[in-house]
Amino acid sequence: MTAQLTPIEEALAHLLGKAPVITATERLPLTESFGRILAQDYQAPADVPPADNSSVDGYALRAEDYVPGQALLVSDRIPAGSAPSPLKPGTAARIFTGSEIPAGADTVIMQERVEVTDSGILINAEVKADQNIRRRGQDLAKGSLALGKGTKIRAQEMGLLASIGLAEVTLVKKLRVAILSTGDELVDPGTPLGPGQIYNTNRFTLLALLAEAGCEVVLCETLKDTRTATRETLERAATQADLIITSGGVSVGEEDHVRAVLEEFGELSLWRLAIKPGKPLAFGSIKGTPVFGLPGNPASVLVTFLMVAMPYIRTGQGRLRIHPVGLQLPAAFNTTSTSVRREFIRARIESVNAEARVSAYPNQSSGVLSSACWADGLAVVPEHSTVAEGSLLTYYPFTELLS
Structure with missing residues (x-):
């Protein structure tokens, strides 16, 4: 396996070509559909709205019946949900x-522009046809596509x-995803830290990211730092999950x-x-189940998962x-060194x-997860480039990266 660095576009083309498309579906109540993906197209069975309706509280009339200064008799009252008689x-x-x-x-004339008198209503506004009326089918026409498969x-x-x-729907x-953390130094929150130990940050970052992505976590374990334990756990995870995501254990250490x-x-x-x-x-498979091997540092896990x-x-x-889809925004920071790698800066939009x-967090170390809490997105510094204040950068809000 070559140690040459793979450009991200080339890596994505390779990965997306290997992604198995899920064909299994399930029918659930609409109330349980939030965050899920539609498995079919849905057309409107009728016009939405089904009839012309008023967008305000007021008075419905025929525009040509209005005469300035002349009162109009109120002949009917039409509450919402009732079928009106002809005017x-x-x-x-x-x-x-x-x-x-x-x-x-x-x-329709809004009630704020109408004076109610004993002889009828006096209108203190310009009157013209189509005011304050939401037309039948203005949202969706019967037979039109409401939402498409994959939404x-x-x-x-x-x-x-x-x-x-x-x-x-x-x-x-x-x-179905398995999360496997690597490192004998990892302990779960709530347990006192011993010498050389740290809390398992990546497990919780990945749990939340996968929930945002509409996935189901079916296995969540920490691997022991041995070749045999790693192999056995990966093979067991392959029988339970559609995708395995590991954090750590993909560099060049023993x-x-x-x-x-x-x-x-x-x-x-x-790899790399x-x-x-x-x-x-790293990306590969074991027993036919795809495996994403993400780096071990917390900010690296976030960036590689999102991108x-x-x-x-x-x-x-x-x-x-x-x-x-990224935004093009001017930078509020400078960089002085270049890299052969494309850099994803934890950043946020400021006035x-x-x-x-786009402002950058001062410390971009891959171990500084607090930078991502301060940030609201990622700014991209292209390979072999420096950033001068005011130069345009591509910026991805976290909301866009997780949509």
Whole structure:
């Protein structure tokens, strides 16, 4: 296996070409669909909204019946949820937000622009057709595509699916993932630290990232730092999971067993990326189950998961959009040294002289996870480049990287 660094575009092309697309589906109540992926297209069975309705509380009338200074008789009252009678010519109808527009009316005047008198209403506003009316089918026309296969369901998608009357939806089954941490020095939070020990940070970072990605964690263990234990646990995980994600054990040290086990007992098809942090990422398989070997440092785990593992997972889920979309924003910082690796800087957007700029956390060490808590995204410094304040950078918000 060559030690040459692989550019991230080349690595992604390789990885996405190997991603097995999940074909298993399940039907669940709409209330349980948040964060899941649609397994089929959904068309609108009827117009949404199903009828013209008022966007305000006010009065419905025919615009040509309005005469400035002349009162209009109120002939009807239309609460939401009722079927209105046709509007009597030369009159107005009291109407409320969401109420169906009566036949014959072509405008609604909001109540704040109306004076109620004993002889009717006086309108203190310009009156023209189509004011304050939400037209039938303005959101979705009958038969049109509401949401496509591969859409991730957020709050707004849940609402849209409800608007076409769906109580249940067909979803892609969750990808089953095993999380394996490496290192005899790792202990779980809640346990006092002994000499040379540290808390297992990466397990909890990965648990949350996989939940955001719509995956199911089926195994979560810490590997003992021996070749035999690493092999046995990886092979056992392969029988339970669709994907194995390890943290640590992929560099060149004598105790880095994950990469060695993949080379000897499985397949290692990718190792060492031209990115910073995250160079020693590995990818392969054991007993036919794909394995992502992420680096051990906490910030490296976050960056490599977001930039490399997440597109792979999206591909397997059949997502409509695989790659995140970055913003182009000016930098609020400088760098002086260049690297052969593409750097992903923990950064956030701040206002500098009333302009949105990207600020970098001062310490970009791969062991400083607090930098990611301060940040709200990643700024990209291209290979062989330095950053001058004000130069444009590609910036990926965390919300975009996890969408």
